[in-house]
Amino acid sequence: MLRPGTPSIEQIRTVLAVVEEGSFAAAGRRLRRATSVISYAIANIEAQLGVTLFEREGTRRPRLTPEGAAVVEELRRIETALAGLGARVQALGAGLEPRLAVVVDVMYPSACLAAALRDFAAQFPAVSLTLRIEGLGAVADLVLRDEAALGIAGPLASEQPGIEREWLGEVELIPVAAPEHPLVRGCAVDDQVQLVLTDRSTISAGREFSVISPRTWRLGDLGAKHELLRQALGWGNMPTWMVAEDLANGRLVRLDLPERPGGRYPLFAIRRADRMPGPAAQWLAARLALARDLASPA
Numbered sequence: 001m002l003r004p005g006t007p008s009i010e011q012i013r014t015v016l017a018v019v020e021e022g023s024f025a026a027a028g029r030r031l032r033r034a035t036s037v038i039s040y041a042i043a044n045i046e047a048q049l050g051v052t053l054f055e056r057e058g059t060r061r062p063r064l065t066p067e068g069a070a071v072v073e074e075l076r077r078i079e080t081a082l083a084g085l086g087a088r089v090q091a092l093g094a095g096l097e098p099r100l101a102v103v104v105d106v107m108y109p110s111a112c113l114a115a116a117l118r119d120f121a122a123q124f125p126a127v128s129l130t131l132r133i134e135g136l137g138a139v140a141d142l143v144l145r146d147e148a149a150l151g152i153a154g155p156l157a158s159e160q161p162g163i164e165r166e167w168l169g170e171v172e173l174i175p176v177a178a179p180e181h182p183l184v185r186g187c188a189v190d191d192q193v194q195l196v197l198t199d200r201s202t203i204s205a206g207r208e209f210s211v212i213s214p215r216t217w218r219l220g221d222l223g224a225k226h227e228l229l230r231q232a233l234g235w236g237n238m239p240t241w242m243v244a245e246d247l248a249n250g251r252l253v254r255l256d257l258p259e260r261p262g263g264r265y266p267l268f269a270i271r272r273a274d275r276m277p278g279p280a281a282q283w284l285a286a287r288l289a290l291a292r293d294l295a296s297p298a
Contacts, residue, residue, distance in 0.1 A: 137160075210261040
């Protein structure tokens with residue numbers, strides 16, 4: 001059995017034009033070719049592949065055969081890959097980085113992040129983006145190890161040696177607990193478990209942030225902390241954007257504690273001092289600088 005030949009890009013586009021336009025004549029008008037040229041091209045690719053792509057007899061509109069439908073599915077994948085290759089080569093020629101690794105502090109509002117990433121995908125379709133969400137010192141750790149070209153970091157991470165930083169905005173942290181929690185009834189903080197966010201890096205080792213209770217549970221995931229707060233298993237500081245709905249519906253209560261934990265949490269775009277950011281990284285850092293949105297609850 002002869003091995004099928006490999007269709008050219010022009011042949012692929014001809015087949016897809018017939019499928020999308022519904023006829024040889026319409027495909028010819030789209031490609032600025034005579035109908036006879038389109039018909040000849042289709043016959044050639046069918047002979048080359050050893051497969052009949054279209055049923056022609058008994059109908060004015062060519063219909064795909066089952067084999068033709070399977071081939072067209074593959075041809076669409078090839079055309080998409082070729083388009084992506086062309087965009088990436090063009091981007092590389094313009095000095096655009098082919099891929100970008102980003103690490104974002106867990107305190108950054110997720111809705112703002114999602115909007116920025118959607119805009120990034122539209123602006124830089126040829127750039128392959130890798131995203132990680134981390135807390136505290138882990139953001140700087142990844143940037144310093146050159147595993148991320150751009151970091152969105154809190155004050156601890158942005159103060160590390162070898163880091164260049166640019167202020168983006170800030171989020172508000174407030175102490176909260178479930179309405180049935182003893183602190184809401186006026187019990188002493190010393191008797192209650194404080195839920196504290198921690199991270200896997202050594203950068204924050206030995207550092208405490210608004211920890212005022214001798215009893216603590218350490219969590220590396222802000223979402224887990226949020227759920228434990230709602231289950232009245234402790235109290236803790238949370239970004240207002242994450243608990244705004246809970247405060248509105250009464251699932252959580254803002255605590256008025258004499259120690260005044262919480263406060264503003266500044267966020268910075270960070271990079272290694274010996275690495276200059278590429279155009280995509282610069283664009284994304286600027287897009288993430290939404291101080292007005294960061295300061296207000298989502």
